Amino acid sequence: MKRSTKRQLRHTGLYVVLIAALLALLFGLDWKAVQETFFNSDGFKHNWHDLILTGAKNTAIYTVIAFVGGLALAIVLALMKLSEVGPYRWLATAYIEFFRGLPALITILMMGFGVPIAFHWHPPGGTAGAGLIGLVLVAGAYMAETLRAGIQAVPKGQAEASRSLGMSPAKTMGWIVLPQAFRIIIPPLTNEFVLLIKDTSLLSIIGATVGSRELTNVARDMLTSGPSAGTSTSLVMAGLLYLVITLPLTQLVAWLERRQRRAR
Secondary structure: OHHHHHHHHHHHHHHHHHHHHHHHHHOOOOOHHHHHOOHHHHHHHHHHHHHHHHHHHHHHHHHHHHHHHHHHHHHHHHHHHHEEEEEEEHHHHHHHHHHHHHHHHHHHHHHHHHHHHHHHOOOOHHHHHHHHHHHHEEEEEEEHHHHHHHHHHHHHHHHHHHHHHHOOHHHHHHHHHHHHHHHHHHHHHHHHHHHHHHHHHHHHOOOOOOOHHHHHHHHHHHOOOOOOOOOHHHHHHHHHHHHHHHHHHHHHHHHHHHHHHHOO
């Protein structure tokens, strides 16, 4: 038997096994229980308002705040890590490694409960604001490494040419190097934005007021109250909204990466 024939038979056998497994799953499920648990019609009718106008709106706001704050922090950390002054490099490296090594949830809990109690600090926005500061701290650490790599990827001749024209080191970095670095790191920064959208769900662990709840928090509250109480319909709806937000962004990342490969 030819090798191509054997390969074809093997592939056919795998398809048959896959189809058989799918059919067994379809016929073995209790579809009525699935519908009542995950796709409760009353829940779908009555939950959209709070999920979109409160949960999705706050998720978008928190993501933008965390991204902008993290990016501003990342610029400072990246420049410190590339500095010729040793203490600046050591401090930036220690910060980046510390917050990249800690789970984001631990940082959020510490900012939400530990730091306010220890220092008698009242964070702006309450516990949700404190958790958001935790997200900024973590995002800044990750984006700092991305930005540092982008700066180092800019050809050194660019900086040398600007210096030969009489530009100061600060102007060279601000007007020549950083813009090119940001162009290089647009795909990973967009990916970081997508991750932040999902990481805002961690804020649900520290609680929030009714008006400051993000998407996961709203869905969790609906598990115990409202027309879909006792079912997972609200979680399914929240998951769908997350997908509606993140899938276009992930496709944008893929398109940007393909564009950069073609440019190179």
